[in-house]
Amino acid sequence: MTGLVRLRCRGHHDIRATHGKTLEFTADTAITGRATCVVGVAGEVVGLAPPAIAGPVLITLSAGGESATVRAVANSRWRPGGNAVVRRSGQRLPNTLATDADLSSADLPRSLVAALSDPDTVVDVVVTRAETSRTHLVRYRATVGPDDRLSAECAAADVILAEDAGARALVGSLGFTASREADPAGRVLVVSTVDGVSAVVSTLLADSPTVEVLGLPPELAVTGAAPQGAPVLVATGLSRRDAIKLAAATSSARVVFTCPASDLSRWLADAQRLAGSTHASVMALDERPTWGPVSAVAELSGSADVWCALDPTSGPVTVDVDVTGLLTALLGQDVSSTTLVRALAGQPGWSRRQAYDYVLGLSPRSG
Numbered sequence: 001m002t003g004l005v006r007l008r009c010r011g012h013h014d015i016r017a018t019h020g021k022t023l024e025f026t027a028d029t030a031i032t033g034r035a036t037c038v039v040g041v042a043g044e045v046v047g048l049a050p051p052a053i054a055g056p057v058l059i060t061l062s063a064g065g066e067s068a069t070v071r072a073v074a075n076s077r078w079r080p081g082g083n084a085v086v087r088r089s090g091q092r093l094p095n096t097l098a099t100d101a102d103l104s105s106a107d108l109p110r111s112l113v114a115a116l117s118d119p120d121t122v123v124d125v126v127v128t129r130a131e132t133s134r135t136h137l138v139r140y141r142a143t144v145g146p147d148d149r150l151s152a153e154c155a156a157a158d159v160i161l162a163e164d165a166g167a168r169a170l171v172g173s174l175g176f177t178a179s180r181e182a183d184p185a186g187r188v189l190v191v192s193t194v195d196g197v198s199a200v201v202s203t204l205l206a207d208s209p210t211v212e213v214l215g216l217p218p219e220l221a222v223t224g225a226a227p228q229g230a231p232v233l234v235a236t237g238l239s240r241r242d243a244i245k246l247a248a249a250t251s252s253a254r255v256v257f258t259c260p261a262s263d264l265s266r267w268l269a270d271a272q273r274l275a276g277s278t279h280a281s282v283m284a285l286d287e288r289p290t291w292g293p294v295s296a297v298a299e300l301s302g303s304a305d306v307w308c309a310l311d312p313t314s315g316p317v318t319v320d321v322d323v324t325g326l327l328t329a330l331l332g333q334d335v336s337s338t339t340l341v342r343a344l345a346g347q348p349g350w351s352r353r354q355a356y357d358y359v360l361g362l363s364p365r366s367g
Contacts, residue, residue, distance in 0.1 A: 163192040
């Protein structure tokens with residue numbers, strides 16, 4: 001495990017640590033008993049810290065000979081130097097150090113909480129990298145120029161893929177190297193500077209991994225888990241009836257709307273019955289859309305409104321592509337023949353054998 005950030009705080013006589021959803025290391029020197037999530041005051045960074053961190057982490061806090069470790073996912077929006085909130089939920093705010101935590105302040109051992117309530121106690125907080133065995137796909141829509149968040153995501157990735165020349169150059173400028181292989185295991189970061197869904201990403205998405213979509217507004221991020229590209233019609237602000245009517249009248253586009261989480265199943269049932277929708281994407285947590293059959297995603301929920309994108313009902317949009325020219329260009333960019341075979345085999349009408357023979361005929365390096 002690799003050390004990322006170290007914080008030093010002090011205890012406080014008003015620390016209660018009874019909050020069931022979060023814990024917080026605050027930069028403030030004083031709190032009241034109402035701050036039930038706070039577990040350390042006067043927090044400051046010790047030594048050097050990267051501008052941002054990302055990926056699975058372990059957060060270990062120690063005080064008075066007692067300690068506890070929280071497993072969570074670092075939020076690359078957070079910047080060291082201010083308050084650091086660790087949430088059990090997936091909500092990402094600028095002061096959120098990490099989300100999806102397996103412990104809150106209320107779950108800490110009471111012997112540790114007793115030590116934290118002593119103003120003379122030094123609270124040591126160490127954030128280290130944690131491993132993950134699950135497939136996790138992070139799609140990053142990047143812009144030109146320095147990007148601390150992208151650098152943090154690159155550092156946290158097991159595999160980095162660049163979808164275009166601009167993305168490859170940007171990744172290289174940050175000191176990282178894009179891979180030639182799309183290994184489906186671990187944390188896979190896909191960087192793009194243009195819109196669209198490449199064949200490689202479509203293949204990865206078809207296996208329904210956990211997906212994050214960074215760098216896009218929510219009305220576009222919600223579509224990022226769908227394996228097929230399509231034009232997007234944003235129907236926010238419409239009633240359920242009008243949004244579904246739009247989906248029924250626009251069979252070749254992806255219709256995006258928002259609705260209360262408690263009404264999601266009703267909206268999707270109407271979409272299935274009146275518009276013929278079979279698949280949809282739902283985003284109930286920040287930057288993390290889920291795609292699948294309407295019956296499956298209808299079970300997702302959130303605490304407020306959720307974003308939803310109905311897939312086109314006329315099938316994937318057909319685009320006239322010069323397959324030979326595209327694959328030849330990718331081979332020229334050092335994309336491996338194995339990756340191209342896997343991507344081509346994932347397209348309608350292509351078997352793996354056909355894809356293998358086709359790519360083999362394009363380059364002597366194939367096979």
